Amino acid sequence: MEFINWRQINRTGLIMGVNKIAIFLSLALCSAYTIASEDSGFISIESDKKIYLYTLKKMQRNDLLQFQYRDNDGKEKCCMEAHIRKLVITKQNPVSDYKSEGKIYKYLVTPKNRIDKSSLFLGIAVLGKVRAFSEKNNEVSKIGDRVNFTLKTCTSSEGMHLLGIKNNIVEEHLYYYFGYDVEPTCAENF
Incomplete structure (x- = not known):
């Protein structure tokens, strides 16, 4: 069995020395983001150079979200605003709901600003508006009076697993299937 170590994936999203296509794993080291929205999902730049949102929430055209993206230096940043463009109907979906086996929706997304879509990317999306947050050491904290929700x-x-945790309880658990082996970073009993 051949494992792909996340360190082998360079800024362009390609695996050095491996003949497979890889997604740039944007938070593969058990990163955590703290926000005030309980609605989240995966944001993905796919091989067609389009940006997609995978989420449990049914959304409407022009609904707001904020998502993690990669800047020109290849560093992950949070968060850029975007809007839902349309629902995408697909026969196969790489994302599943581990917690409640709910329906996963796939949406085409239009970002507020131009971003580099030249390489594959997988990150976190937060639905709605994060009004104020601080970013430090791969942590984003929403400043306000709502209960924080940690991703x-x-x-x-x-x-890749995306866990939404509120009051130390996993409220949401999405899984993005890659279709090839990667080096696990999850704790045994996550």
Whole structure:
């Protein structure tokens, strides 16, 4: 079995020395983001150079979201505003709901500002508006009076997990299947 170490993935999203296509794993080291929205999902720049949102929430055209993106230096940043453009109907979906087996919706997204879409990318999206937040050491905290909702990601042997945690309870658990082996970063009992 061949494992892909996240360190092998360079800024362009390609795996050095491996003959496979890889998604740039944007938070593969069990990163955590703290926000005030309980609605989240995966944001993905795919091979067609379009930006997609995978989420449990049914959304409407022009609904607001904010998403993690990669800047010109290849560093992950949070957060850029975007709007839902349209629902995408697909037969196969790489994302599943581990917690409640709910329906996953896929949306085409239009970002507020231009971003580099030349390489594959997978990150976190927060639905709605994060009015104020601080970013430090891969942590984003919303400043305000709402209960914080922490988003954590890690990889298992073939995909990435997105955990939404409120009051130390996992409220949301999405899984993005890669279709190839990667080096796990999740704790045994996550």
